[in-house]
Structure formats: C-alpha cells, structure tokens
Amino acid sequence: MLDIEFIRNNPDIVKANTKRRGSDVDVDALLACDKEIRTLRARIDEERAVRNQAARKGKPSSAELAQRRALSDEVKTLEETLRQKNDELTRQLSALPNILSPDVPPGKDDRDNLELRKWGTPKMFSFKPKDHLALGILHDCIDVDRAAKVSGSRFYYLKNEAVLLRLALMQYGLQLFMREGFIPFFTPHLAHTRTLYGTGYLPFSPNDIWKLEGDDDLSLIGTSEQTLVGYHQDEIIERETLPRKYVGLSSCFRTEAGSYGKDTHGILRVHEFYKLEQIIFCIPEESFRWHDAALAWEERICQELGIPYRVVVVCDGDCGAPGYKKYDIEGWFPAQERYRELTSNTNLTDFQTRRLNIRTKVDTKTVFPHTISATGITDRFIIAIFENYQEADGSIRIPEVLHPFMQGVEKIDRGNVS
RNA sequence: GGAGAGGUCGCAUAGUUGGUCUAGUGCGCCGCACUCGAAAUGCGGUAGGCCUUUACAGGUCUCGUGGGUUCGAAUCCCACCCUCUCCGCCA
Numbered sequence: 001m002l003d004i005e006f007i008r009n010n011p012d013i014v015k016a017n018t019k020r021r022g023s024d025v026d027v028d029a030l031l032a033c034d035k036e037i038r039t040l041r042a043r044i045d046e047e048r049a050v051r052n053q054a055a056r057k058g059k060p061s062s063a064e065l066a067q068r069r070a071l072s073d074e075v076k077t078l079e080e081t082l083r084q085k086n087d088e089l090t091r092q093l094s095a096l097p098n099i100l101s102p103d104v105p106p107g108k109d110d111r112d113n114l115e116l117r118k119w120g121t122p123k124m125f126s127f128k129p130k131d132h133l134a135l136g137i138l139h140d141c142i143d144v145d146r147a148a149k150v151s152g153s154r155f156y157y158l159k160n161e162a163v164l165l166r167l168a169l170m171q172y173g174l175q176l177f178m179r180e181g182f183i184p185f186f187t188p189h190l191a192h193t194r195t196l197y198g199t200g201y202l203p204f205s206p207n208d209i210w211k212l213e214g215d216d217d218l219s220l221i222g223t224s225e226q227t228l229v230g231y232h233q234d235e236i237i238e239r240e241t242l243p244r245k246y247v248g249l250s251s252c253f254r255t256e257a258g259s260y261g262k263d264t265h266g267i268l269r270v271h272e273f274y275k276l277e278q279i280i281f282c283i284p285e286e287s288f289r290w291h292d293a294a295l296a297w298e299e300r301i302c303q304e305l306g307i308p309y310r311v312v313v314v315c316d317g318d319c320g321a322p323g324y325k326k327y328d329i330e331g332w333f334p335a336q337e338r339y340r341e342l343t344s345n346t347n348l349t350d351f352q353t354r355r356l357n358i359r360t361k362v363d364t365k366t367v368f369p370h371t372i373s374a375t376g377i378t379d380r381f382i383i384a385i386f387e388n389y390q391e392a393d394g395s396i397r398i399p400e401v402l403h404p405f406m407q408g409v410e411k412i413d414r415g416n417v418s
Numbered sequence: 419g420g421a422g423a424g425g426u427c428g429c430a431u432a433g434u435u436g437g438u439c440u441a442g443u444g445c446g447c448c449g450c451a452c453u454c455g456a457a458a459u460g461c462g463g464u465a466g467g468c469c470u471u472u473a474c475a476g477g478u479c480u481c482g483u484g485g486g487u488u489c490g491a492a493u494c495c496c497a498c499c500c501u502c503u504c505c506g507c508c509a
Binding site for chain 2 (some may be wrong): 038041042044045046048049051052054055056059060064065066067068069070071072236359366
C-alpha cells in the first residue's frame with residue numbers, strides 16, 4: 001500500500017510507476033475518490049458535532065425531536081455514501097503496486113535481469129553430468145513417479161540421503177542465521193485472506209494461492225514470509241527492538257497456475273517444497289542496508305556450499321507488485337548448463353507494514369517499518385548439490401559444511417536399489 | 419464438537435433500568451514540588467486514526483469485529499472472531 005499523502009503530492013510519479021508495472025489502476029479516479037471522501041468526512045464531522053451536542057443535553061422536547069430525526073437521517077445517508085467510497089478507495093489502493101527503486105532495470109521476464117556479479121566457476125565435467133532427477137532415481141533419493149500416483153504432477157518424495165540432506169541444509173542454515181541474531185520459527189501453514197492481502201500476495205496473484213474449501217477463510221501459505229510478516233499485524237513494535245530478524249521454516253504451497261509445461265522435469269518447479277526464510281523488520285532508513293545484508297548471507301551460504309552462482313537485479317517485469325527492489329541468486333545447474341533461481345531477496349519498503357498496520361515509533365512519530373523478505377535455503381539447493389557434486393561413477397559428495405548434520409554420510413553412492 | 423463465563427484508552431478493574439461516559443479508579447510511566455539525595459507523600463499529565471489550525475486549541479471516530487434498533491448505544495438486538503473453565507475427541 002502506498003501512502004495516500006504521497007499519492008496526493010506525487011501523482012505523476014505514481015502514474016508513471018503504475019503504468020510501467022502494467023497495473024490498470026486509474027490514479028486520477030483514485031485521487032478523485034480520495035477528494036470526495038475528504039469532503040464527505042468534513043461534512044459528516046460537522047453534522048455529527050451538531051447532533052452530539054444536542055444529544056448530550058439529554059431528553060429532547062417533542063419539538064426538538066423532529067429536528068433531531070431529520071439531522072440523524074442526513075448523517076446516515078452521508079455515512080452510507082462514505083462507506084461505499086471508502087471501499088472503493090481501499091480496493092484501488094490495495095491494487096496499486098509498490099514504487100520501484102530507480103536502479104531496477106526495465107524488462108519483460110527473467111532474461112532481462114541485470115547481472116551484478118558472478119562467483120565460482122562452473123565445473124568442467126569429464127563426463128556428461130546427469131540431472132538431479134536421474135541422480136535421485138539412481139540413489140533412490142527422489143521419487144516423482146509414485147508422488148504422481150498419490151498427489152499428482154509437481155509433487156515428490158524425498159527418501160534416504162535426500163531426507164538427511166534437506167534436514168542438514170535446514171540445520172546448517174538455522175545455525176548460520178541464529179548466530180547472526182535471527183529468531184527461529186516454525187509457522188502455521190494456513191493463513192487468512194487478510195494476511196495474504198497484507199503481505200501483498202493478494203490481489204496480485206490470486207491464482208497461485210491454494211484456498212481451502214469451506215467457510216474458514218484459510219489458504220495454504222506460499223511462503224512463511226506471509227505468516228512471519230503477519231505475525232506482527234496490527235501491532236506497534238518497540239523501536240529499541242528493531243531490527244527484528246526472523247528465520248522461518250515451513251513448507252510452501254503453490255498452484256503454479258500459468259506455468260503448465262514449464263520446468264516439468266524433476267523437482268525444480270513443484271506444488272510443495274521446503275524453505276528456510278529470512279524476514280527482517282527495520283526502520284525505514286536501514287532497509288537498504290539490511291536488503292544487502294540478507295543478500296550477503298545468501299551468498300555466504302552458496303559459497304560455503306560451493307555452488308557457483310550469479311547475482312542479478314530483477315527487472316521490473318519480473319519483480320512482483322509489492323517489491324521495491326529484488327535480488328535473485330541464480331545457482332549453476334550443470335545438467336541444464338545454465339543459472340537457475342535459487343534464492344530471491346526483496347526490499348518491500350513499507351508496502352506490507354502499511355497494509356498490515358504494523359507500526360513503530362521514531363522520536364514520538366509513528367512510522368511504518370520496512371520489511372525485507374529473503375530466501376535462506378530451499379529444496380532447490382538439493383538439486384544444485386546433486387548436480388554440482390556428482391562424480392563420474394554417479395556418486396554424490398556432500399559439501400563439507402553439511403557433514404556435522406548428515407549422520408556420518410559424506411557421500412551418496414548407494415546405487416539404485418528401489 | 420457440547421456446556422458455561424468473559425473480551426473496556428500499557429496492565430488491572432468500575433460502568434449493562436440507554437441521556438454531560440466528553441469512559442471513573444488503582445498500578446505503571448512522565449513532569450513538578452518537598453529532600454543533601456532517595457523512598458514515601460502531594461499536584462499535574464499520561465492511546466491512536468482522520469479533519470480544521472502558523473500555534474494555542476477544537477471537532478470527529480474507535481469500549482473484540484461487523485451490522486441493526488434509537489433523536490441518542492460501552493449499555494439493547496443479530497451475526498461473527500477470540501480467550502478462559504469443564505466435558506468429549508485426539509497426535
């Protein structure tokens with residue numbers, strides 16, 4: 001949500017931004033609606049003042065009664081109009097995308113992202129590297145065929161060493177982030193529509209959200225960002241306790257509507273996966289710094305895991321309506337011979353906190369903290385490790401930093417015994 | 419899931435025959451006084467949104483949420499949410 005005051009004062013910026021992001025919100029209509037509301041409010045306040053003054057005097061004489069009734073009716077009519085206008089304004093405001101950072105490149109999709117830097121050198125294999133699914137089948141670690149029977153396409157079973165690997169990745173990540181002052185969370189996997197609106201997933205991408213049947217107003221979360229940012233909705237966070245750094249573990253559920261036929265092989269694009277997520281609440285002045293810090297932690301993880309990667313600034317067409325600026329880390333996937341998205345790191349500025357009414361106080365002034373939402377580690381790291389760490393004989397080494405969490409397994413080489 | 423109780427301005431409480439409730443009181447917190455200093459005591463102040471205003475100040479909304487009744491709602495009616503106690507079920 002943008003500050004209505006900002007929209008009033010900078011209509012041209014908002015219009016240009018809205019157009020650039022392909023939103024069909026009519027900013028002029030929005031401002032007209034806002035103006036009407038202000039006029040209405042002023043009138044209602046005036047009428048109410050008269051009405052309240054009269055009411056405070058106590059019982060009216062029968063002569064006064066008619067007069068008061070007329071006044072009351074008038075206020076009611078105005079209130080009804082105000083309610084409608086307010087709903088209209090809220091609808092328009094919540095459909096407005098966030099302002100973009102000046103350094104976000106223009107573009108259509110992820111091919112137009114701007115490369116910031118590369119780390120590591122893609123390994124030259126003396127053999128044709130297998131893809132992660134082939135490796136997963138070979139070692140009886142990943143099973144998508146049976147998942148298809150039970151749950152459908154884009155689901156998977158992890159088995160054997162892949163189970164250890166997922167948990168090891170999470171343990172390793174948890175340790176890293178907790179040492180940096182993050183508070184660990186398991187969150188609910190279901191959330192109310194209000195929270196999905198507040199975090200900016202609605203109304204922008206309703207088709208990617210799995211809604212439960214029935215009247216409970218619950219949907220499966222697409223990421224623990226939703227539950228972790230929602231954690232503080234309608235709260236005032238003490239200034240002294242900022243920045244708040246949270247690291248959340250959860251399954252993530254996505255319908256992947258609109259991606260039919262895309263990345264159908266293996267477990268790259270799936271309906272359900274596991275993720276460790278960083279969320280940071282901070283004062284507005286510090287969000288640039290924490291955005292970069294979150295990226296630095298992501299890079300450190302990739303480096304310690306020995307996954308070659310590149311960092312990109314995501315272009316406007318791929319940024320997502322709530323984002324002010326987004327970095328992706330793309331890891332090297334040898335079988336595809338290309339970099340694929342491993343993590344995503346967004347500075348959301350005050351977009352979410354305004355919607356969720358999360359405030360803090362800076363020098364007695366109420367302000368909306370900024371939020372940073374960044375991936376820590378996901379199941380896609382399993383893909384990256386499988387493919388980058390495979391040997392000619394098909395075995396897979398385990399990155400050293402994960403050894404303490406692998407129950408002694410340093411190499412996957414069981415072969416196919418399914 | 420069943421039965422009962424409850425949700426009031428940081429915390430705790432008062433307030434339900436509808437009418438200066440413009441929400442009282444205690445605690446906590448802030449300021450001042452007294453004191454060498456502190457405690458104790460006394461006095462004053464202590465939510466947020468929106469609007470008018472240079473300021474002072476004032477208006478309005480919010481008593482879990484949303485509707486309704488009424489000239490007037492913390493108070494009456496309806497729906498929903500949440501909490502607590504007991505019972506049932508259960509990893």
